Amino acid sequence: MEEELAKVTVSIITIGDELLIGQTIDTNSAWMAQQLNAMGIWVHRRVAIGDVKEAILEALDKEGAVSDIVLITGGLGPTADDITKPVLTEYFGGKLVRDEITYRQVMEFFESRGLPTLQRNVDQSLVPDVCTVLHNTRGTAPGMWFEKNGRIYVSMPGVPHEMKGLMEDHVLPKLRDYFNTPAVVHQTLITSGMGESFVAERLIDFEAGLPPHIKLAYLPAYGLLKLRLTAQGADKVSTAAALSIFFHQMKAILADIAVADQDIPMAEVIGRALIASHKTVGTAESCTGGYISHSMTLIPGSSAWYSGSIVSYSNEMKMQLLGVQPATLNTYGAVSEQVVLEMAAGALQRLKTDYIIAVSGIMGPDGGTPEKPVGTVWIAAGSVGNLVAVKFQLRYDRYSNIQLTAAYAMNELRKLIV
């Protein structure tokens, strides 16, 4: 929040009723903010409004008054609920004309698919004559770059991969040319096993000693606490060097709970350790239903260290695919230390990996009993002859319980191998 350097500020306006009624979660804004932040441009406001002319005009006025850059997403599709383009044309005082490049793209898009071209598709090539057209290689709605009273306004479609293409191909390079921004550098330490307030207590002196251009933020995530240091300065190299000193001070204070030096997913922490030791891991999942496997395989290149998973959602599958003994299931129940250890041992044998993670639990909303309420989870991790099992009691909704179980399970393995 320091004011040593003039800051270039951005407002993001997202247009669309689907965002306001909660049908769509806005993932665009976070991505845009990350990209802009990395080049020292600061998103200080995000506003979501509906497909209403007056609301769009008012937001353009208001955000243009407080920000250097106004980025607008949404409201550019081919169907009738889209009114953004006419409103922008009116606001910037132009008229709609055909953009030939976009026109040819639209025609080719439909011809190459053997589809007829409808008037509403052709109309996507109409643009205000007062904008710079940003050509969209991933869809038929072009981006539009306007300048007015020293402010920049950019309108883009709301489809994430189209917006991202336009940002990468046009908007970010143009903004980089336009502004001479301060350098902003982040470095994040991931910790595990200690609550936010206890970490804060340990860091009291460290935090009090931070210079005004370095800021510490506490970001709790599933089973983890991320500590992000942010520094701002005139150039990237010296700012990063200054930040690095404080980062290593902080890391030394928290050495016993540090998980990673970078803001990377837990699965990637595991993957890096496995690559370094030339080992592999597999999973045997019941209650997480494939979510741990999904988390692992989201990491590009994970096939080098991740072999596969047996998702034994039913008891029959636990016996057939993992060799869990019927007697163990009958005596202890599917959610038990004994069963999760047999799942782990059976999976190690069948998947032939060096390490294994196995989970069995009750994620809710139904299926709980007085002895084993919803949220009871057994996790096993380790290698042949060296398996540990731990129990957790969660208390959230089904989706959160699944995510948290996956985070805890991966952390158990991490503790064994990192």
Add this chain to the structure above:
Amino acid sequence: MEEELAKVTVSIITIGDELLIGQTIDTNSAWMAQQLNAMGIWVHRRVAIGDVKEAILEALDKEGAVSDIVLITGGLGPTADDITKPVLTEYFGGKLVRDEITYRQVMEFFESRGLPTLQRNVDQSLVPDVCTVLHNTRGTAPGMWFEKNGRIYVSMPGVPHEMKGLMEDHVLPKLRDYFNTPAVVHQTLITSGMGESFVAERLIDFEAGLPPHIKLAYLPAYGLLKLRLTAQGADKVSTAAALSIFFHQMKAILADIAVADQDIPMAEVIGRALIASHKTVGTAESCTGGYISHSMTLIPGSSAWYSGSIVSYSNEMKMQLLGVQPATLNTYGAVSEQVVLEMAAGALQRLKTDYIIAVSGIMGPDGGTPEKPVGTVWIAAGSVGNLVAVKFQLRYDRYSNIQLTAAYAMNELRKLIV
């Protein structure tokens, strides 16, 4: 957007640098909007700002001027980057006092875990003396309800499950008592297999004939197009009845591409069909790495129709766990019609389910070849002796390719069973 009835309007203010720098995706706003919308309260603005006193004060002024209700999330944790509570105390002209119930909760929370209680935790029980305290059973930061100039302001923590608990236990019931809102009814038809503009072309006459209090929105999703009709009226029953007539007209026009009458996930469409026919399904996943299995098991009660998955991420696993022939892998490669059909057949035999979905593809960013570029996907679905295989060519990033492959694969099965 009709103005026949006085609308109760909401602004949502989210506070926190982590939302602005893109470290956190805001899922709270969508959930809040859904809940409010269901009781006829309309979120017309969402604003995200940083942990900055001036920005918070300005947002309170601005949003209080244009909305009946201002809901504030975030900025209430125990660590030093949180400034929301002092700012609210100043804005509403009170002073901070201890709330005894919250104080006891905080003390019990730490004592029951055998942890010392820090001053910063005790301070979470301080609240402005000009608010109604909303007790938080899921965490240590209480909610706060303020009234000023006929407007309602509610401050809640940003942790999703704490916010949800406060909304369900306190905020929604109190708002229901406070306002006499119009009934808002939505009904959504899910379609598949036809582009947005072609569907819009078919619906031209239907849309032109809609009365002013009924609105149609086009909401594209992975592999699907959702068509949402929204009606507003004086009471819920008559409004729903009026909407239903138009919904069935629309459904008749789109009968050939209709997937579901409700806005439910594709996995739930499949689950309902399987429950009705007493059948089961399993999956054999390579490139989706467990994401299809995760989608199935996210549905509560899915154990009734979903048995499990073999995630054969490596070629060795495809042979060992699914019985894919080495010669098939050598001759055609892992991403081929032949291999995906052998995966499906092998999984049917081993999982002993009635139906199967199998996928193999290249999700990127690496692993593509000139013959099989990134985004090449083979999908097989069906039952013993009745398997179909289809190829798709995707062109997005890794995560989107995984989600889209899962959506296409589930849709192939749906076409066979619904």
